[in-house]
Amino acid sequence: MTDHPVPSDEARELVRGAYDVHVHIGPDVVGRRIDDLSLARRFLEVGLAGFVLKSHYTSTAERASVVRAAVPGADVRGALSLNRAVGGMNPLAVEIAGREGAHTVWMPTVDAENEAIGRSDPVPGEKVPVWARLQRELQAAGTPVEPVPVVDSEGVVLPETVAVLETVARHGMTLATGHLSTAEIFAVVDAAFDAGVTKVVVTHPDYPAQNISIEDQVVLAQKGALLERCFVQPYTGKCTWERWLEGTKAVGPEQTLLSTDLGQKKNPAVEDGLPLMAERLLDAGFDSADIRTMVENTRVLAGPPPD
Numbered sequence: 671m672t673d674h675p676v677p678s679d680e681a682r683e684l685v686r687g688a689y690d691v692h693v694h695i696g697p698d699v700v701g702r703r704i705d706d707l708s709l710a711r712r713f714l715e716v717g718l719a720g721f722v723l724k725s726h727y728t729s730t731a732e733r734a735s736v737v738r739a740a741v742p743g744a745d746v747r748g749a750l751s752l753n754r755a756v757g758g759m760n761p762l763a764v765e766i767a768g769r770e771g772a773h774t775v776w777m778p779t780v781d782a783e784n785e786a787i788g789r790s791d792p793v794p795g796e797k798v799p800v801w802a803r804l805q806r807e808l809q810a811a812g813t814p815v816e817p818v819p820v821v822d823s824e825g826v827v828l829p830e831t832v833a834v835l836e837t838v839a840r841h842g843m844t845l846a847t848g849h850l851s852t853a854e855i856f857a858v859v860d861a862a863f864d865a866g867v868t869k870v871v872v873t874h875p876d877y878p879a880q881n882i883s884i885e886d887q888v889v890l891a892q893k894g895a896l897l898e899r900c901f902v903q904p905y906t907g908k909c910t911w912e913r914w915l916e917g918t919k920a921v922g923p924e925q926t927l928l929s930t931d932l933g934q935k936k937n938p939a940v941e942d943g944l945p946l947m948a949e950r951l952l953d954a955g956f957d958s959a960d961i962r963t964m965v966e967n968t969r970v971l972a973g974p975p976p977d
Contacts, residue, residue, distance in 0.1 A: 674937070674938035675938070675946060676942065677948070678949065681948040681952070684948045684952075684961050684965070685947075685948050686718070688719060688968045689719050689720050689722070690929055690943065690944060691844075692724055692900060693721050693723065693724060693929075693931070693933050694932070695709050695940065698727075698933075699727055701800070702934070702935065703937065703939070706733065707740055709940055710741040710744035712939075713744060713941055714743055714744055720745030720747065721747070722748075722774050724774075725751060726779050726780045726801055728755060728756065729749070729750045729763070729772060730750075730772075731772040734773075735770070735771065745976075748773060749774040749775065749776065750764060750774070751776040751778070752775065752778050752818060752834065752848070753781040753818060754815045754816060758778070759778075759820060759830040759831055760830075761833040764838060764843075767843075768841030768843055772841075772843060774844040774845075775845055776848040776873065777820060777845070777848035777849075778818040778820065778849065780801045780802070781815055781817055782817065782818065782851075782854075783817040783818070783819055784850055784851035784854065784880070785879050787879070788801065788802035788804075789809070820850065821853075821854055821857050827861045831861065835858075839867045840866075842868070843867075843869075844870070844871060846873045847870075848873050849877070851880065852882050852883070855872060855880070855890070856890070859890060859893055859895050863893065869896075869971055870894065870895040871895065871897075871898050871927060871971070872887070872890050872895050874931065875897055876903045876904070876913055877903055878909070881909075884916060888921060891925035896925055896926070896927040896971065897917065897921045898929055899928055900929050900931035901931060901938075901943040901944075901946060901947050902930065902934070902937060904950075915950070915951075919954075923956070923960040923961075923963040923964050923967075924963060926967065927964070927967050928947055928964045928968060930944060
């Protein structure tokens with residue numbers, strides 16, 4: 671694997687007890703750097719509390735339960751992404767995931783109307799994410815994947831979206847905005863709070879498909895949403911570290927959620943992402959108390975361990 675920076679002991683200590691609420695690991699339909707059992711053991715070794723298993727294609731709630739049983743002391747949570755593979759904006763899928771103990775429900779990611787790279791023809795020199803290559807393979811094999819709408823032509827959340835949000839609220843799950851556009855995010859965040867959802871995360875606002883303005887990020891934070899800062903985006907050049915840090919400073923530690931979005935084969939070890947972010951934050955002038963606030967946000971979001 672490519673050489674990557676190794677976090678300092680100081681940085682590891684700063685993020686001790688944190689949860690990584692956004693990881694992509696095996697088993698998965700695409701190749702990943704590490705499997706869930708191995709990562710659970712590794713998290714225990716380095717003093718991280720646990721993680722949320724994200725799949726673009728299926729619920730991970732049952733899988734998380736198996737990992738918790740197989741690795742005593744590991745706190746691993748399941749999740750659901752509302753892409754076509756689970757029926758899109760499907761309240762029944764959310765209900766079943768909630769009954770199985772899923773922690774997070776993501777709005778559409780790879781199948782969001784706003785996320786076109788998996789449905790468009792490649793252009794010379796284009797860097798195509800592994801999930802987008804899969805979308806194109808499915809289309810070439812005669813299995814086109816239609817985008818999943820969350821709002822109507824007037825920007826009003828669809829009835830099925832409302833039903834999903836009400837189900838998320840009833841089960842006390844976290845709602846994350848996935849790869850929606852800025853306008854869609856504002857509509858869904860407002861509707862989520864109206865439906866009684868108490869934990870709302872704006873997924874990687876610096877990601878190119880979203881690229882939410884700093885001003886809009888601040889407004890979303892003022893509404894009560896947490897703004898997620900993922901390691902992968904600046905590390906792989908999808909945004910600059912300067913942009914990432916600017917948004918973090920504008921929103922403030924109290925409304926900032928650190929996660930990694932790691933698990934890709936060419937990227938750093940998943941357990942290194944949070945401490946590497948801590949080092950960047952320290953270098954940018956944040957103090958240890960700021961970072962501990964962001965760490966505490968991951969713990970508050972995770973909530974009490976499952977029974």
